[in-house]
Amino acid sequence: LAQAARTKLPSASRARPRLPSRGATPPAAAMGICTTREAATPGPGGMSSGLASLTDRCNVYADITKTIGQTPIVRINKLAPEGVQLFVKLEYFNPLSSVKDRLALAIIEAGEKSGELKPGSTVVEATSGNTGIALAMVCAQRDYKLVVVMAASFSIERRKIMRALGAKVLITPAPLGGTGMVKKAEELAEKHGWYLARQFETEANAEFHKRTTGPEIVAAFQDRNLKLDYWVTGYGTGGTFTGVGEHLRIASPSTKIILSEPKGAPLVTSGKEQERKEVLGKFGAPAGAHPEWKPHPIQGWTPNFIPKVCEDGLKQKLHDEVILVDGKEAIETSMQLARKEGIFCGISGGATVWTALEVCKKAPKGSTVLAMVADTAERYLSTPLFETIEAEMNEEEKKMFESTPLGV
Secondary structure (H helix, E strand, C coil): CHHHHHHCCCCCCCCCCCCCCCCCCCCCHHHCCCCCCCCCEECHHHCEEECCCCCCCCCCCCCHHHHCCCCCEEEECCCCCCCCEEEEEEHHHCCCCECHHHHHHHHHHHHHHHCCCCCCCEEEEECCCHHHHHHHHHHHHHCCEEEEEEECCCCHHHHHHHHHCCCEEEEECHHHHHHHHHHHHHHHHHHHCCEECCCCCCHHHHHHHHHCHHHHHHHHHHHCCCCCCEEEECCCCCHHHHHHHHHHHHHCCCCEEEEEEECCCCHHHHCCCCCEEEECCEEEEECCCCCCCCCCCCCCCCCCCCCHHHHHHHHCCCCCEEEEECHHHHHHHHHHHHHHHCCCECHHHHHHHHHHHHHHHHCCCCCEEEEEECEEHHHHCCCHHHCCCCCCCCHHHHHHHHCCCCCC
């Protein structure tokens, strides 16, 4: 019976990395942390088809930040065209459900290493939500205070999550956009002497992805003898694009890198440069809104400026192509992923997968494509992603309810 149960478990392996600890940490074995991964049963195309033991994905960790990273890569089985393999890397498997968990840990560890962050310090940052949530998690675990500045246009559930984690959330008027919330965070940092996280400029952002996300991707495909032909991503800060892109150019140079951005806010494809300024002794913050930006529904993507971290990747010419995606197409693809694949992702994930599906249409037969999925759909309950989803029973559901006598 035990053997039968094991063969029915899900296939994707999800062991977590042991990321650098804060201060001295005993060896994993001394803490009772599981360090052994038994090999998963190989399936078609080199993919895992079952777990060798009940502990393949069940480890013990010293604290919540040690669970960040090594998110699973999952095949899309119904939406991709025949002859092309499409996979998604599900970053919502991070502990606070988004790719920004990686960034938050990178920011805090960089501040600790530089000495700018001291016990009891206050961190301040401007965010569309996911970075703030991730920072709230890391700050809670490490006893820092956090003040988040967020534009009113972003979903209210994000505010509540941050406040539940102990953060203070300050809301700037929606018309001021991303540059408005950034400016407010800069003012607060200067006035109160708080540690400004600088997610849009810090080198720690892309560097963390270069050390973790990129190697995870390359190792996962190489270990299964799968050639990665295309890697598809959007950009918020640009950390994933630049960091993973730098690693792929070295470790998998034949992989084509496809960048995506909203059709309604084509900042990168406009060719117009972003003006920058110095803030608190460091250069790179946006000096103002980019002239090509317009409001769009893909939250977390493309603020109203090109972040310096993203620009660093653009200047290196890491990308092979930029594809524009409409917000409506992103939302529709998010819903298709939920209903046909059971993958419950946010609007940006739908945007990236829509872009990947466009790549699949043009890719040679036998190609392998990987798309990044940044976060969970639960961050979007109050957004257009859920505007067609009713809380009350519809007519079909009412008929089902009335088919038996209870409660009728």
